[in-house]
Each structure stands twice: as C-alpha cells, then as structure tokens.
Amino acid sequence: MSLYRVLHAVVPPLAKAVWRPTVTGLDRVPERGGVILASNHLSFADSVVIPCVVPRKVVFLAKSDYFEGTGVKGALSRAWFTGLGMLPVDRDDTRAAIASLDIALEVLGRGEAFGIYPEGTRSRDGRVYRGRTGVAHLALTAGVPVVPVGLVGxxxxQPVGSRLPKVVPVTVAFGEPIAVAGRFDGVPLGKARRVLTDEIMTAVAALSGQEPAGVYNERPIDA
Structure with a gap:
C-alpha cells in the first residue's frame, strides 16, 4: 500500500472528526478524470483541508523546502507532504512557474485532480485577489473542467507563527464545474485565458463571500 493510501486512510477521518468542517457541493467534484480545483487561499492549511474533504486524490504543489530537510524531522516532513500527494516546486527558481505548469499538465494528463490557488499566494487581508491566468492555461491546454472552491475560516x-492548529469552524464549498470544451473556439488565446480566469475567480468569491480586491496579490519577499 502506498504512503498516500496509508495517510489518506487515517488523516481525513481524524481531521474531520476533530474539526467537523462544513462541506457543501462535494458531489460537484467529478469522481474520475482530470479536473482542476481552483480555490481562494487563506492559509498554509488550505492544501491539507481540501484533500481531507475530497474522496479522490488532489495533487497540490508545495515549497521544495518541505522535502529537503535532514534528520528525523526532515524525513517526517518529506513523508508527510509526499503522503498527502503534494509535489515539490522551487518557488525561488525563475523557471518555477513554467515548471509548475508542466507538472500540473502531467497530473491532469494522468486523469488526476490538481489543486491550484489562482491568486498566487495567500490573502493577508481577507479579500480575494485577481486570478493569474495559469489556471486557465491549464484548463484550456488539458481540456479539463474547473471546479471553483471557496474556503472560509x-x-x-493555523495563523502565521502558530505551531499547532486550532479547533475553529471551517467551511469548504464546491461550485458548479466550469467547462471549457468548445467555449473559446476562435477566441484569441490571451483573451480566452483572461475571461476564463475572471469567471473562475468570480465563482470562487461567490462561494467564499470575500470582497474582491480588484488587483493582483504579490508574495512578500520573506514569504
């Protein structure tokens, strides 16, 4: 049995028993086939919360730092993130954005679910930021639907600086899948990406109830 299967058999039931998240629209996530789960981003914990409530494997990208530690702590960290289905990416590499898209397309090509945060980095003021068009590039290239996800709470x-998670109300809402097949035939690629991305983020904001910031969110230098 793979490490993922072992952890997924233990972590989600335990997490749901402790935190009892409110989950709506889960039936909107296809049971099989390539699909993108596009979510707002509020916390490091988001990449754990979503896989815990979705029955199928959801692959997220994570900082390569989490996979490169040494000693017992490094081994445990590597096993934890690998077991949750996360893949490493070097965010400080100038080629990381292109590499991450290639990795995502490989995941979708295998018929798996890929999780992404179109805002690029987490919101620090509670607003939902403008989406970057990588999510639309993936959907249009792979020809897969996008399921918008709204996280609340x-x-x-696990606030920044907190070592242990707190027991607080958490809501995960899944929206109607946004299909792309045949919708943008004849539309310039750049425009198609922008229109689709804005459509996705509008759906995400409706699910999360966040105020739209109307601008891009920039990652702090020390993040």
Missing part, C-alpha cells in the same frame, strides 16, 4: 485554523 482556514486563516484561523
């Missing part, structure tokens, strides 16, 4: 689950 995860920023309180």
């Amino acid at each position: 995860t920023e309180k689950l």
Whole structure:
C-alpha cells in the first residue's frame, strides 16, 4: 500500500472528526478524470483541508523546502507532504512557474485532480485577489473542467507563527464545474485565458463571500 493510501486512510477521518468542517457541493467534484480545483487561499492549511474533504486524490504543489530537510524531522516532513500527494516546486527558481505548469499538465494528463490557488499566494487581508491566468492555461491546454472552491475560516485554523492548529469552524464549498470544451473556439488565446480566469475567480468569491480586491496579490519577499 502506498504512503498516500496509508495517510489518506487515517488523516481525513481524524481531521474531520476533530474539526467537523462544513462541506457543501462535494458531489460537484467529478469522481474520475482530470479536473482542476481552483480555490481562494487563506492559509498554509488550505492544501491539507481540501484533500481531507475530497474522496479522490488532489495533487497540490508545495515549497521544495518541505522535502529537503535532514534528520528525523526532515524525513517526517518529506513523508508527510509526499503522503498527502503534494509535489515539490522551487518557488525561488525563475523557471518555477513554467515548471509548475508542466507538472500540473502531467497530473491532469494522468486523469488526476490538481489543486491550484489562482491568486498566487495567500490573502493577508481577507479579500480575494485577481486570478493569474495559469489556471486557465491549464484548463484550456488539458481540456479539463474547473471546479471553483471557496474556503472560509482556514486563516484561523493555523495563523502565521502558530505551531499547532486550532479547533475553529471551517467551511469548504464546491461550485458548479466550469467547462471549457468548445467555449473559446476562435477566441484569441490571451483573451480566452483572461475571461476564463475572471469567471473562475468570480465563482470562487461567490462561494467564499470575500470582497474582491480588484488587483493582483504579490508574495512578500520573506514569504
């Protein structure tokens, strides 16, 4: 049995028993086939919360730092993130954005679910930021639907600087899948990406109830 299967058999039931998240629209996530789960981003814990409530494997990208530690702590960290289905990416590499898209397309090509945060980095003021068009590039290239996801309360689950998660109300809402097949035939690629990305983020904001910031969110230098 793979490490993922072992952890997924233990972590989600335990997490749901402790935190009892409110989950709506889960039946909107296809049971099989390539699909993108596009979510707002409030906390580091988001990449754990979503896989815990979705029955199928959801692959997220994580900082390569989490996979490169040494000693017992490094081994445990590597096993934890690998077991949750996460893949490493070097965010400080100038080629990381391109590499991450290639990795995502490989995941979708295998018929798996890929999780992404179109805002690029987590919101620090509670607003939902403008989406970057990588999510639309993936959907249009792979020809897969996008399921918008709205998270509420995860920023309180494990605040920045907190070593242990807190027991707080968390809501995960899944929206109607946004299909792409045949919708943008004849539309310039750049425009298609922008229109689709804005559509996805509008759906995400409706699910999360966040105020739209109307601008891009920039990652702090020390993040």
